[in-house]
Amino acid sequence: DGPLESRLQACVVFGAQRTATQDMEFALDQLVEIAARALSPGINDPFTAITCVDRLSSALARLAAHGQPAAWHRDAEGVPRVLDRPPGFAEALDAAFHPIRQCARDNAPVAIRLMAAMAELSAVCTDPDQRAALRRHADQLLRNAAAHFGDPGDLADLRARHRQMVCSPGSQAGGD
Structure with missing residues (x-):
């Protein structure tokens, strides 16, 4: 082991377990x-x-505010040294909300909160691709609820939050 190799190994942790700090x-x-x-x-x-x-929507809001993480990590002189491919907003949104939406298809309180979270995210997202990803999830959630909710009042609450998301500042006008 040379001095450079030892210094590099000290900067990177290898292990069999994933960690939250290294893997969003x-x-x-x-x-x-x-x-x-x-x-x-x-x-x-x-x-x-x-x-x-x-918690997930808070993390997604931070990701939306900071944009796509840099793929290249550079040294003090600006030379690219490490290539990283973290998920972007749409991929993180899919990973976070898709499984919960599937599990909450007949759970009104969770589905309504999920839609409210998407409305809140839509209000802070300025990127059209981010808004499109949110709209896709919101539309899927609304379709699931229409097929599975037993209470018309719960569906009305969800529709109201869907409208809030669709009509948030900067989004393209549209209905549910």
Whole structure:
């Protein structure tokens, strides 16, 4: 081992386990897993799932505000040294909300909170691609709810939040 190799090895941690600090998708997956388990029939804990949705939407808002993470990490002189391919907003949104939406298809409180989170995200997202990804998820959630909700009042609440998302500043006008 030369001095450069030793210094490089000191900068990188290798291991068999993923970590939340090194792998954003792993952190998202952990919260999604907690939410999915909370929504299982044996546990039926919508409040835990809602807390997970809130945490995930907060992380997505930060990702939207900071844009796509830099793929190249540069040294002090600006020379590219390490190539990283972290997920962008749409990929992170898919990883975070797609499984929860599937698990919450007949759980009105969680589905309504998920739609409200998308409306809040839409209000802070300025990128058209981010808004399109949010719209796609919101439309899927609304279709799922229309097919699975038993209470018309719950569906009306969800539709109202969908309209809020669709009509947020900067979004393209449209209906549900």
